[in-house]
Amino acid sequence: SGRLHMGHVRNYSLGDVVARFKRARGFNVLHPMGWDAFGLPAENAAMERGVDPRGWTYDNIARMRSELKELGLSIDWSREFATCDVEYYGKQQAWFLDLMKTGLVYRRESTVNWDPVDQTVLAIEQVVDGRGWRSGAVVEKRKLNQWFLRITDYADQLLDDLSTLDRWPDKVRLMQENWIGRSKGARFSFQFSGAAPAGHEAGLPVYTTRPDTLYGASFVGIAPDHPLAEQLASDPRVAAFIAECRKGGASEAEIETAEKIGFDTGLTVTHPFDPDWKLPVWIANFILMDYGTGAIFGCPAHDQRDLDFANKYKLPVKPVVLPPGEDPAAFTVSAEAYVGPGTIFNSQFLNGLEIEPAKLAAIERLESQGQGEGATVFRLRDWGVARQRGWGCPIPVVHCAKCGVVALPKSALPVKLPDDMDFSKPGNALARHPTWKDTTCPDCGGAATRETDTLDTFVDSSWYFARFTDTAADAPIDKAAADYWLPVDQYVGGIEHAVLHLLYARFVTKALADQGVLSVREPFAGLFTQGMVTHETYRRQNGEWIEPRSVEITADGNNRRGVLIETGEQIVIGDVEKMAKSKKNTVTPDEIFDVYGVDAARLFVLSDSPPERDTQWSASGVEGAWRFVNRVWNEFDSQPPGPAPAASADPKADELRAFTHRTIKGVTDAVESFRFNSGIARMYEFLNKLKEFPAEGATAPVLAARHEALSAFARLISPFTPHLAEEAWARIGGEGMVVSAPWPDFDPALTQDAVRILPVQVNGKRRGEISVAAGAEPADVEKIVLDDPEIARRLEGLTIRKVIVVKDRIVNIVAG
RNA sequence: GCGGGCGUGGCGGAACUGGUAGACGCACCGGACUUAAAAUCCGUAGGGCCGCAAGGCCCGUGCCGGUUCGACUCCGGCCGCCCGCACCA
Numbered sequence: 001s002g003r004l005h006m007g008h009v010r011n012y013s014l015g016d017v018v019a020r021f022k023r024a025r026g027f028n029v030l031h032p033m034g035w036d037a038f039g040l041p042a043e044n045a046a047m048e049r050g051v052d053p054r055g056w057t058y059d060n061i062a063r064m065r066s067e068l069k070e071l072g073l074s075i076d077w078s079r080e081f082a083t084c085d086v087e088y089y090g091k092q093q094a095w096f097l098d099l100m101k102t103g104l105v106y107r108r109e110s111t112v113n114w115d116p117v118d119q120t121v122l123a124i125e126q127v128v129d130g131r132g133w134r135s136g137a138v139v140e141k142r143k144l145n146q147w148f149l150r151i152t153d154y155a156d157q158l159l160d161d162l163s164t165l166d167r168w169p170d171k172v173r174l175m176q177e178n179w180i181g182r183s184k185g186a187r188f189s190f191q192f193s194g195a196a197p198a199g200h201e202a203g204l205p206v207y208t209t210r211p212d213t214l215y216g217a218s219f220v221g222i223a224p225d226h227p228l229a230e231q232l233a234s235d236p237r238v239a240a241f242i243a244e245c246r247k248g249g250a251s252e253a254e255i256e257t258a259e260k261i262g263f264d265t266g267l268t269v270t271h272p273f274d275p276d277w278k279l280p281v282w283i284a285n286f287i288l289m290d291y292g293t294g295a296i297f298g299c300p301a302h303d304q305r306d307l308d309f310a311n312k313y314k315l316p317v318k319p320v321v322l323p324p325g326e327d328p329a330a331f332t333v334s335a336e337a338y339v340g341p342g343t344i345f346n347s348q349f350l351n352g353l354e355i356e357p358a359k360l361a362a363i364e365r366l367e368s369q370g371q372g373e374g375a376t377v378f379r380l381r382d383w384g385v386a387r388q389r390g391w392g393c394p395i396p397v398v399h400c401a402k403c404g405v406v407a408l409p410k411s412a413l414p415v416k417l418p419d420d421m422d423f424s425k426p427g428n429a430l431a432r433h434p435t436w437k438d439t440t441c442p443d444c445g446g447a448a449t450r451e452t453d454t455l456d457t458f459v460d461s462s463w464y465f466a467r468f469t470d471t472a473a474d475a476p477i478d479k480a481a482a483d484y485w486l487p488v489d490q491y492v493g494g495i496e497h498a499v500l501h502l503l504y505a506r507f508v509t510k511a512l513a514d515q516g517v518l519s520v521r522e523p524f525a526g527l528f529t530q531g532m533v534t535h536e537t538y539r540r541q542n543g544e545w546i547e548p549r550s551v552e553i554t555a556d557g558n559n560r561r562g563v564l565i566e567t568g569e570q571i572v573i574g575d576v577e578k579m580a581k582s583k584k585n586t587v588t589p590d591e592i593f594d595v596y597g598v599d600a601a602r603l604f605v606l607s608d609s610p611p612e613r614d615t616q617w618s619a620s621g622v623e624g625a626w627r628f629v630n631r632v633w634n635e636f637d638s639q640p641p642g643p644a645p646a647a648s649a650d651p652k653a654d655e656l657r658a659f660t661h662r663t664i665k666g667v668t669d670a671v672e673s674f675r676f677n678s679g680i681a682r683m684y685e686f687l688n689k690l691k692e693f694p695a696e697g698a699t700a701p702v703l704a705a706r707h708e709a710l711s712a713f714a715r716l717i718s719p720f721t722p723h724l725a726e727e728a729w730a731r732i733g734g735e736g737m738v739v740s741a742p743w744p745d746f747d748p749a750l751t752q753d754a755v756r757i758l759p760v761q762v763n764g765k766r767r768g769e770i771s772v773a774a775g776a777e778p779a780d781v782e783k784i785v786l787d788d789p790e791i792a793r794r795l796e797g798l799t800i801r802k803v804i805v806v807k808d809r810i811v812n813i814v815a816g
Numbered sequence: 817g818c819g820g821g822c823g824u825g826g827c828g829g830a831a832c833u834g835g836u837a838g839a840c841g842c843a844c845c846g847g848a849c850u851u852a853a854a855a856u857c858c859g860u861a862g863g864g865c866c867g868c869a870a871g872g873c874c875c876g877u878g879c880c881g882g883u884u885c886g887a888c889u890c891c892g893g894c895c896g897c898c899c900g901c902a903c904c905a
Contacts, residue, residue, distance in 0.1 A: 174820065175900060183904075208905060286903040296905045305903055379904060555843055558826035607841070608828055616828065620842055678830070681840035759836040764886045766836055804885050810835045814885050
């Protein structure tokens, strides 16, 4: 986009804390940065402003790079690349050709989701609520020759291997599980009872998860775009019905309210278990062509949709699953389908079986009749990867009149984009280039045309992490380097990629592993999904949005009011929402860096909320972080320069040392478990404590303890506020730079106070406290408690029944 | 409808495997410094009640109930909010 926003600041600050922390702990850390740079934003800019997308993209990269460098991220910039670099997308073409050889790439005519605004095909994952994920336009259905990657070949693995990703959020794993949507059941074919329509002599295949309810069948349904339905559309009444079905939109509200409608084709099929039983074949709007076989058998008693349909068209409703405790003679289904457990009845050979054994028995019978078999069906569809766009990675094939679709040899790579595409009007700039597509066929040498579709940008982002491990390799991936670094130990990103990027990258990793170019079968061992940066919204009385900087907020007790600075007009403080230009509730990183500095900005986005939750940006919040930065510096600045004085015994110094070591432990634990806000709170506490031990007038042991404290503190803050930490480290004479200093260790013995203050409860209510030596035995503690005059007063008139002592924690006296 | 998550002060949040609820920050209030303001520093602070005060008592983590010596934490049932998927046979 060309500009850093606060979301970037938070995302990369999180990653940078991990990178710096792990480096300090002695790990070899690879923390790279690159640019996902193909795609529509560049084309739109080109069209709107007449600029060259390449120049626009690289200008934006340059600006964002300098902003990122200002953020002070510990990134290895020598590995930087952009997906629109020929050096990158040429390598992508190379492995794409390898996948073509193994049959993972194919081309077929299919109904696709067409985004009329972006003028391109979208993958199913990229259609949200019937709209394009980027443009927001209602997608249309079109038939196109499309390139696909056979991700469904990996459906089982993609699902099963989720269980190995124990450092992924459950939520993301669940979303992928639902998306892949494995279901087990049976696939079988109904035979037509009369003459089969031409081409359907083998019968009508259906898929079901409930073969146990076959005796409850009352109709067979097919999707409006089922081949058989389209064949029957020569009858104008059928054609009219299909047109009627297409009218309904795909949006949530439309599906919710859509009535089930059907058309009786007049065809009948024979029940697989009873040659005398005929079932009518209906075309029904609620059946989806792209799931299962696009055809079902309807069992109204045990499926709500089938029941709604049957009730409307007066089809039979015969229950075949008897709920526990029901009378078989009396049990009926009318408005609500029964989907619970029970025993099969009204079902001949299946009678008396529970549901699961009945499914197996039904499948067995279908198999023995040669009519069908057990089958697993996925919701996951193959990945449509072709985009009719000019600013993308060209698909390295040509179309030859004689040889058909021909993959280019690797020697013909890279297939470079031309420098002079015309982006002034919508559509595919590559396809309308006057000469680029003219070439010769690598097989026959005759004239041929280059493929003008480019790859989905999600292909670009599905393997970049492997390229980072060796960005100069001749091969797309250097196996030794990839084996050394991969999988990515810690990935940080937004939840919006849960079933897009994160699924595609997993698939490509597995496919490339099967090619032998990678050893890992999962790209990301640890995944962290961070929350968004939000901000209050402000509006004028007339509803117009206003920017935070135009508003002054004042507080009167617990009430907050805002006025428009310019006019003094009272404004309306609205909801806290994701920062968005449309609501004018954005704050740009550069304006914050200018006023408060990078460290305060980093500190604040990490301190306010747990990283996985949304964080609310506020001017007063970042001011608090800025105050902390200044107070830290003052503390370092007040310490006499030079080495720590020799230590000798002083209880004051011991107290500070204990606090120092407790803080090291607290911050370390918090950073390790991604609780950065808690870690920062420990650092604030530490600074507050440090003020009780001023350098001025301090004894030599206290000065030494201060030196130890500051030395540790400089290293603790360094992942969060690296610039401040560097200055602080230099100020106290730290060796080298703090960025390369080892993480401080703590002495467990020092994290414990010698004296513990234990709360004393009577019947579970806090009634006092006592001081005992750490680790004091329960029996001794009990004696001290019972000897305590204050506690004794509390127990007056009560009989002690039991005294519970939890070592070093609490005492509870049960009395009555 | 299906699946998942979350409800703690005025606000963001803390409380590790049940053990002093409200750390830390923001806001608020009071004080010091200043001619004044800003900045800075110090301090009070969950709610209610009693007391001149020291102090004391009661209530309190969405609601109701349970387990336990002890529950923000575990169990059961409600209510509310948020997210994902959605006519998936």
